[in-house]
Amino acid sequence: MDSLLDFEECVKDSPDFRLKLELFEADVSVLETQLDKVMKLCSKMVEAGQAYSAANQLFLSGLAELSMYQKKDAVITNCLNQFNQGLQEMVSFHTMLFDQTQRAISQQLTNLCTQFLPQLVETRREFVRIGEDLETAAVKNAQVSRHKAGDAERASHLLLATRKCYQHFALDYCLQLNTFKTQQKIDILNSVFSFVHAQFTFFHQGFDLLRDLEPTMKTTAAQLSQLSTECAAKRKDLENSHLLVQQRDASGEPTVSPCPGSDDIIQGYLFKRSRRKTKTWKRCWFSIRDNQLIYRKSHKEQNVVLFEDLRLCAVKSLENVDRRFCFELLSVQKCCALQADSDQLKQAWLSALQGSIDLAYRERADTQLTQPKELPPLLGGGDSSPGPPAKRQAALGVALRGPGNHRCCDCGEEEPRWASINLGVTMCIECSGIHRSLGVHLSKVRSLTLDSWEAEQLKLLCVLGNDVINQIYEAKCSEEGGVKPRPDSPRAEKESWIKEKYVEKRFVQNSSSDGGGKDSAALRLYRAALAGDLVAMAAALAHGAEVNGSIGEEEGRTALIGAAVGGSLSACEFLLLNGANVNHRDLRGRGALHAAATAGHTGQVCLLLKRGANQYAADERGQDPLAIAVETANADIVTLLRMARMNEEMRDSEGVFGAVGDDETFQDIFRDFSDMASHDPERLSRRQFGRGGDEEEEEEGGGRMTNSRHGVEKTS
Incomplete structure (x- = not known):
């Protein structure tokens, strides 16, 4: 241990003491500079960390939006949601780490500086001033003539009083220097230890979180492998289809043919002449369906029926216009000129229109084209058989049905997503992090949305639950003056409450009625287990x-x-x-x-x-x-x-x-x-x-x- 200032030497005020005092003052000055540097660097680190957390939060918001964009794909949506939830917890752990770092380094070292250094400066100023007064009094006492008895007596009394005052200030100054020298080691070590402990807690929580995500990652890896195989097969099918279509229609000529799986007889693009005076031509998509000619001006507009009943129309080639490949449909009420892209397409449309008209006349039961077929009767002629059994509800839905489980057992936050499987309670994410720090011998924390649960573990949450456990662990809360934290309470309050509740068991009702202590409690545990x-x-x-x-x-x-x-x-x-x-x-x-x-x-x-x-x-x-x-x-x-x-x-x-x-x-x-x-x-x-x-x-x-x-x- 470093040597401290000796109070006996302080009273003597020897040159060795003065030299050692200067070294002490130099050490204090250097230490003050280093502490100021460390606190500034800590502030910069915390600011950078908070900026990182903010950027990370924005990134996770982007991931959440991406999962919403992929909501039609259940596999991708579930994967992104689970990973996003885990990453959100990691950001929360980061935020806790920066808060604890701020308290561990900046606050503790600031307290050290503000508690000792200003008082040291003031005491040193008085020490230097009274030292100068002592020097002056000593010189005056030495200069008084022996023949002036009164002056000599006054000078001696002044020197004695000044020396006593100087010794008082010197001893006080030495005491403060020694106290600061002793205390600064404890405070610096405690500050660094708190910082390292915060880092340890952060990485421990991160390890537990990633270990909880491991089953999900394994499942996702299997799904990715399956999706990769399916994607490769689908891509190969698309390439084959593309090649077949390219080889079949490599001429670039548009074709008109019935659409498989559609009620349209024929469909394709035609130019339609306006009936207005401008006589402009516009390219539209035409089709024949249910004995009607239908067209659509663009993909953003709905279908428009041009002729409701083709049986009332006549179709013929139009030769008295400047444009090529034109034909005309006429009815009692209106007529319409149309143009194809080639003579082949024109003949195809003429044949399709005429064929549709002829078919409508020949078919006696033309209503069959518009009426759907009747559904076949149920087999057996009675009530249908019961459907398959419903899927088992998710762990979250089952756990929240327990008494009081819809709120965190420790702070009351709604919709908890974590649980302690050995205590039988549910909790919010912040309280779950504190439970993890207690150790698995006290609380084993699992996610209700990320982890797999066995039936008996869920039964424990339903049979016990927050209300039952709180009646046990908070029985003497009012007697002991305990104040349960709220969802918006600082983390330090929640941490103190949880430790008092589960580690110290401060609010558990004393079982002194049977007078047996732990042995009696063990017997009660055995009898309860038996029952x-x-x-x-x-x-x-x-x-x-x-x-x-x-x-x-x-x-x-x-x-x-x-x-x-x-x-x-x-x-x-x-x-x-x-x-x-x-x-x-x-x-x-x-x-x-x-x-x-x-x-x-x-x-x-x-x-x-x-x-x-x-x-x-x-x-x-x-x-x-x-x-x-x-x-x-x-x-x-x-x-x-x-x-x-x-x-x-x-x-x-x-x-x-x-x-x-x-x-x-x-x-x-x-x-x-x-x-x-x-x-x-x-x-x-x-x-x-x-x-x-x-x-x-x-x-x-x-x-x-x-x-x-x-x-x-x-x-x-």
Whole structure:
């Protein structure tokens, strides 16, 4: 540590002290210059960052407009919307970083300078002034004659008083210099540490955000590959069509022919002579449809019927005009002169017009040209069969139906788009960033629009929700004088509130009624898990219950084992999301998978296997979960455990040269059981083995299992 000014030396006022004092003052001056430079550079960096964020926001607005332009293409629109939302969050993180940088560097260093430096300047001015007075008093005292006793006494008293005053100011000045020397290290280090911590938080949030976008990026990459293939095929078809048309009509001569898929008999361009005195000719698009001659002056105008019924018209070639290739249509009311581009086109139009007139006269049922055919009756002669089942609603729509989930649980902002899967609450983007900084052991944040959600996780949001969790975590808010932030509150207020609420649990009601403390909370958690009471489980965790705590009265079981015994799939999922050890075993060597297999809960077995439960662990009797399922004759659980074991053995045997990923049959069966456990648990009623059963059979000798429902037959 650097040496400080010695107060004893200060009183002596020796030359060494004066030299050291000058060095101290020079250090303070240099430090003041450096601090001013750092604060100016920080301000420039923040200004540049804010300009970058503003430009980035404009760029994202352009992307949003581009996605609106592509709204007819669902693939491009969904991709752009999801990426735009993620980039919007990154811009928000950038803005937070610049705000924190401003506070960490500029504000803290400014406080250091304004707190010490002005006072140091004023104290030094007084110190220098009284030093000069001391020098003057000493000279006067030395110059007084010994024969003037009164003058000598007055000079001595003045010198003594001036020296005491000087010592007082010198000691005060030294104290301020030493204090500044000590404090500036703490403030500078704290400022830089706060800046680095802000950078750490920013990159951590960005990493989590991009990790959440990874499934979407993989899906988009697959869609891009498919679109690229389709685009190449479409481009090749267009080139072939272009080549065929170019080879067929390479002469440049216009053709007139019926349009495939259209009701027009013939269509093409003709010049039409005006009936006004000017007799001007104008090129229009003509067609014959439903025994009418129709034309359009331009693509911006609607069709106009020139002759409503061609049966009342006569058509003939027009030879008494200067223009070539002209013909005329005459009716009782009017006549019209038309001109084709060539004699071939003229003859084609004459033939088409005359043919249409002749056809109208010959056909007795001419109304068939204008009336649509009747639709065929419905098959079966009764009500139509019900349509396909509706698609499952998006995670956002399901989550917002929970109690209070339409507003952020911490600040009340409407339409939250993020959620904490282990707490069971929804939140806005700013509060989600603060939740991420707490760590995944406290809050696991996911997007309701970008991430994939399992059915049981959505159930937690619906059963718990913001109202229920806030009743637990904000129970003593009024007693403690807590003020809940609003959507427009500063981020610092929201951050302080969230830490007090979830980390310190300041507003949780004390559970002193049973007098058991954490042990009692652990017992309440176990009993709630056994009963499948999610609200009571959340309250027990809030009161400090250890999620992996063993209950001595229940043979050392944990809450997860109790949930597996009780049969609540949501309780198992809630505990696993809050850090429950899936492979913890009780005093009898049985874990959650043993308990679920013993109780015959197929959904719990499926969930625990997906979460990494050890299916080879044996209890005190030497039985693993598969042996227990065979002993209890539960067909579905035996199917799951054997398929999981076979899949694992195949994976181990194939090694690095084998196929990548799990067996597809195994994944299909797991998916079937998971969906059934979440949406139709009644179908998972215990089905036992039968010696002559139709669906499944177990042969003890060979260990052969047949599963006709999935079309799978494997031998272990």
